[in-house]
Amino acid sequence: MTGLMAILAPPSVDYVRILPELVLSIFGMLIMVLDPLIDEFKAAKTLGIVALVGALASLGAVYVQAGSPSGEAFSHMVRVDNFSIFFHTVILIIVLLSILSSFEYMEQQGIRAAEYYALILLGAAGMCLMTSATELVLIFIALEISSISTYILAGFLRRDPRSSEASLKYFLLGSFATAFFLYGVALIFGATGHTTLTDISARLHVGYMPPLAYVAMAMIFVGLGFKVAAAPFHVWTPDVYEGAPSPVVGLMSTAPKAATFAVLLRVIFEARLPGSFWIIWFAAVLSMTLGNLGAIRQNNIKRLLAYSSIAHAGYLLVAFASLPEFGIPSAMFYTAAYAAMNVGAFAIISHIGNAGERYTSVDDYAGLGRRSPFMAAILTVFLLSLIGIPATGGFFAKFYVFSAALHSTTPLVGLTIIGVINSAVGSYYYLRVIVVMYMKEPQGEAIPLKPLSVGVSAVLVLSAVTTLYLGILPSSVLTYAHNSVHNLIP
């Protein structure tokens, strides 16, 4: 009876455990309600500020969570712990920066802002929920909330056929992938009779291992691998990144990825689904190699970063093949570092892209070092971080992942060497952008450069500072990530 009561009327503390998601949803709906009430010309700015406040309030809610004792809610469906708080923070900061960098973009592209901001907030609610959900069906629902918002956001440049193509492609392939995920969930339920991660883990590791569990792991990986753009499920990435609005790409290449990696961490290390090692191994090698090789030939900077994000998903997956006590913190650190540099890079890309995203070719960046030393210097920081040069977060992230791999009981020397060679290959195409910015002069007429708006400058400075902070003083974040290991493994 008490159990039923708990389900029907959950104790109030349960609501604190989903407070960030609640705040995000409320603000998301608020924006949609406000939209028709405000003058259309002023709407973009006002609603943007509301969205910003929403994201900040949600961040405050995470702070409240961090202050109150961690624990489960809604009958083991949600668990708030260091792990979820870490990812909540990462996701919400990404959302915050994306909203900030959208201000200028909205004005420039002339898009109706209401749905845009609302979808960002609602999608963020889904992403946040993904990282604290500990039950597969809830994870699936959260995944869908986040995915559907990003499908629509990808097509927000309605008048641009590339954007519509991106949206449709993303939607069709994405739904297909989620179906795989759902199928995997169903199989796991069939194999174990549970959908809660800890119960699954407990059931799987007594007695014999049901063969269905292997199939389920593969299915779930197909679904999640698609979301993080890991090879061989990566083919959508370049087209979608190229067509989608740049601030959205900055968001969707980081926040949903972080959330999905969180889910993958839970599935592999908390639910301990079997057979993940070789799946991960091959996906990591394929992603790193295909991503880097693909990027070499790209001349569109958004496509280039799309391939680079595939490669980075590969590096990150290396952590999943390692032992949990090293793999989990390194994966967490990597998502944070990658988010900082990628959001920043896309903020610059969307600023330079100008109306209709006309200037997205690498050659458009010629002479940027002379024309706008500030932007060029900041973009250089992000690119160096993507290469993995010391004193940037990207270096540390990679370093930490590879040392996790070498710390395993069977050291993943092969995987590490493939990864190291890949990062050497990768340095070439990032370097090319730096070369173009500093050493080439524009052919013909130089592209028009607008002065940086306050919002974009703030985003750039924040992401650059974060990137350098993570590269110079990574201790605090690392320690926090370390402390969340025992949230997943007993």
Added chain:
Amino acid sequence: MTALNTTILTLVTFVPLLGALILMAVPNRDRDIRWFALIVTLFEFVLSLHLAVRFRAENVGVFQFEINHQWITSPNIHFHLGVDGISLWLVLLTTFLTPLCVLISWNSIHERVKEFFILLLILETAMIGVFVALDLFLFYAFWEATLIPMALLIGIYGHERRIYAAVKFFLFTMVASMFMLAGIIWLYAKTGSFDFATIQQAIQAGSVPGFAAAAPWLFLGFFVAFAVKVPLFPLHTWLPDAHVEAPTAGSVLLAGVLLKMGTYGLIRFNVGLFPEQARRNAPWIMVLALIGIVYGALVALVQPNLKKLIAYSSVSHLGVVVLGIFSLTQSGMDGAMFVNLAHGVSTGALFMLAGILHERRHTYEISEFGGLATPMPTYATLFLFMTLSSVGLPLLNGFIGEFLAFYGAFQSRALFGLIATTAVIWSAWYLLWLYQRTFFGVNKNPKNASLHDMYPLEKFAVLPTAVAALIMGVAPILWLKAIDPAVHSILHPVAQFSARVVGQ
């Protein structure tokens, strides 16, 4: 003074970076920026003199002016700096050459001046960091950090094919150092520490699991990274391109300091951490060094381009250094270290002199010149002086180092010594022949007749190197006093190992 002893290395390392940060904030006034850069680098040089003065050569086997703080708790990374007799002089070489680079770039760099000096100062910090870092992670961080400013200096301020040269330079070094990174991570995974001394002790005590099987690969990983930087034949192909395209200051630092990072790494890490592997691999490395000596010299001989000639002469000279190191003898290593310094001074000077000529004629083609001694007497004198020092004339800095290195090579294997000694003949041949073609003979080109002799600023830049070359040649003991004991303590484990082999 003791307080300064504990902070001096941090200061020496980061003062240039601080200068760079200040430069970023100041308005774009070229003249002030040049003065500021000069003052910072001179101040830096004075600071670093403290190291030389307070260095206690008798404290063998320990690092001095040590500073060791926990930087990152997990992984266990320390901010650990220190110098011994080997790194001490390389630090001073860096701080000595950088102000000269500022002077030589005073008028030759007139576009994007601010960025130039910012990059130069960042580069100085990174280079010094490489020599003083005693934590492998920190070392790697500084090592990589030298790449970007240098690549940018070449790529922005260089000559026609600068972009190709910059990218080639970057990729060669980057790819090679990845292997070192893999080695460093492996060592950390097995020992739980990045600290140089801790790892060294763990290896010597044999307490690193799986070390025996991994050692050849670790040695090779570090070796490739350093050999590219040195550059050792056949990994040298980036060097001529980088040198020819780099602006003068870039060439000076490239030849003067960056190449020494490679030889420093070979001594500190390849010999210091893996004495057994060093002993085993020494023969083929020495063969490569010999090929480098002869090949570099022969190619230098036929170069029509002044800068390329000096660049290939570097390949040859650095071959002598590697030969000296892997002779694994006391005198060979002493000599190698001394050639390191001498080459930094004299080749740095030759590059500055080449740059001065380029300023006037915008070409490096030797055939364009001839009879320059008449219009430019001071220039010709200084050029001769530095040429002779590079050739290895006794009482100038080139002689003593080469002599010791060859002596070491003889001790190790007579044949190697014999071949190596031909380096003296080669270098005399290509350098003096260069001198003859450039400064003597008839002046065929009327443009050469009216060339201005050295300006005061240029004299200020080159004269210190001449003075240094002379002092180093007359009183090498001032330097060897610190080098010798340091080499001795590095060679100790190698000698122990060979004694074990003999005893079996």
